[in-house]
Amino acid sequence: MNATPVHDHRRLGRALDLFDTDPLMGAGLPYWLPDGAAVRHALEEYVHEVERRAGYRHVYSPVLGKRELYEISGHQDHYSDDMFPPMDVGGEQLVLRPSLCPHHALIYRSRPHSYRELPLRLAELGGMYRSERSGVLGGLTRVRAIQLNDAHIFCALDQVADEAGAALELIRRAHADLGIRAARYRLSLPGEGGKYVADPAMWRRAAALLTEALDASGVPYEAAGGEAAFYGPKIDVQVVDRAGRESTLSTVQVDLHQPRRFDLSYVGPDGSRHRPVMVHRAVIGSVERAVAHLIEEHGGAFPAWLAPVQVAVLPLSAAELPPAEALVRRCVDRGLRAALADPAQGTLGARVRAARHAPYQAVIGPREAGADLVALRLRDGRRPAPLPAAEALARIAAVVAGRGGALWADA
Template sequence: MNPVPAPAPAPDHRRLGRELDLFDTDPLMGAGLPYWLPDGAAVRHVLEEYIRDAEARAGYRHVHSPVLGKRALYELSGHWDHYREDMFPPMDLGGEQVVLRPSLCPHHALIYRSRAHSYRELPLRLAELGGMFRAELSGVLGGLTRVRAIQLNDAHIFCTLDQVADEARAALELIRRTYADLGIRPARYRLSLPGDGGKYVDDPAMWRRAAALLTDVLDGAGVAYEAAEGEAAFYGPKIDVQIADRAGREATLSTLQVDLYQPRRFDLSYTGADGARHRPVMVHRAVLGSLERVVAHLIEEHGGAFPAWLAPVQLAVLPVSPGELAPAEDLVRRCRDRGLRAELADPALGSLGARIHDARRVPYQAVIGPREASAGHLALRLRDGRRLPPLPAGEALARIAAVVAGRGRELWPEGAHS
């Protein structure tokens, strides 16, 4: 009997990330501090542009805040008492102590507090793609999934109590739409609740109220979920959207939290219709979560062969010989003018077959021989193996641009070649 072949190993983003020149590490930078190479940075930038646009359409206003804060800030927010073991040590600076922030919410609370607010302005949705830092132990670090410097797609919604349910539902719907666009399948939804110990703020009534709000949101959305004790943030319960890699390992990607604690700590307020001072609720939400973790997941989900709109290089231009270099270089310029990411595979890099193989994960390959150069046509090869009839270059680029703009999954939708 022939032995049964072993199953292919699950894609590992650490191996693929280095093989595809997406990211790497260096001992002098330190563990858990990867750097992004140009192709990896291109994927990251596309995701940043995507989520900023989605948030702006959903009524978010974007801000920037420093990655450092005084220790006193995190004492006020409660991080110092409840989260200190996960923070980097304070740095002495001119008689003060400053800390690399473990979270963006204290900074956004200060931004809200810096101006007076009326009930007419609420909900106020503040979003930021910002850096934060976690003092993770070296034994748990791995590739992009567990790092010490995190770029977080974070937002905080300041709203009235009767707006919380609608805002949380809208945030959950934004998460679901984003997953659909990116081809991410949630493994499960988790209602994360407090557990035993001093990690959590001691206010049972506050916890019950916040948990009831999130439970209503999940029930109203018709989402199946599991309750998990000991997984809440120190200041409030949260909805965690869990993802799983091909090996079945689970991680949290997106979160949605109701916070009744920090508005009180920061003495946040708004003026109500009655002219009196009222306390807002703070809804925390991260759609993509950390850019590092979402890119790691997408690398493994697609095996490094990203959808055309996400691919670091969307079109590889392959002149057959040096005689076609000039029209090939012109085509690359035309692509870049259209906002397409194109790269020239110079004949000096090897045979045409070798260059086609090297570009096998690129969605589109344009082979330019003497016939194509003289006619101004492109002979397109698709990553899935299809070869298309020659097309005028302008028409071919317009169709590729349409697929990219539509964030389509299909490289060449049915009928696009007719």
């Protein structure tokens, strides 16, 4: 029997009070504890800002839709085994959505569009639901309630390759900021059987567009049959966990199917109606799977900007409690996540060990309290010379704002 890996996110996430489960909530439905919620919120803010700077417009859409919506999209015919059963409400059948794309198609369809608006990039970090079998559920990697970092780019056919390439670049940049290493890029193509929309010409055209984007990006990739979405091929960015298990984290997809099903259009320069292409993309995929991978990749020692507690403040004794509490408030005012390690919780050594995952430990002794200084201990073992509290917090805030992997920069 194999031993549980040291950095198994299921064990470490619970030990670090990031998430947990309860039988009354149900299998595959984890809840986030305060420290885990802080990591998740920082990740969501990061993705939102990265997308905003890349020209995306953010929307919100409901997690329910009428069954008819998913019949039009094709989910009911090709994806029903992974969907929860319809609910009878007021004479209608409502479904917990298995995907955000039908909702975004309706948002696009709700207003007329000109070629001058394209590409139109709509993004949402929204909930969706998958009826996963109990046997495959585990931790945060396979869940039934998913928060997906999703986006749909509505564009002209001659814009598809550029938009897919830009999405790949966005994914590479985010992975660098998060400390994620892609194991491989996969061009996921259809296989045999009725799972896939039957339109060979559509598949060939969509696959050619993704191949063009991959070739232009210069990343090595391999093709794999039977891994496509039911409506189109996709680029899957694969990662490997500490146990050697591979999974998909980020995706780029070309969809010629749903624009036709929803009769989407834009007015071209010739004044006539044209059909847009939908490019689906997820920079970090589901928040749950992304956090699971980050827990294992960093062993709980997250980059400073993601850490649930960025500054642990440790007064030497009860006499230093007032200035230590004041320092925590100053950290919060600077936008930093800080926590007080009260002397009542144990010796300084015990508190230092308990706060070992915090990027910064601020020790406040009599000297520091009397001169408004901070003696910092960095997570990597370095101990910069004591600094005025304002300067120490400014330098920490600058590192956090830079969202890099370094803990300290010399002045």
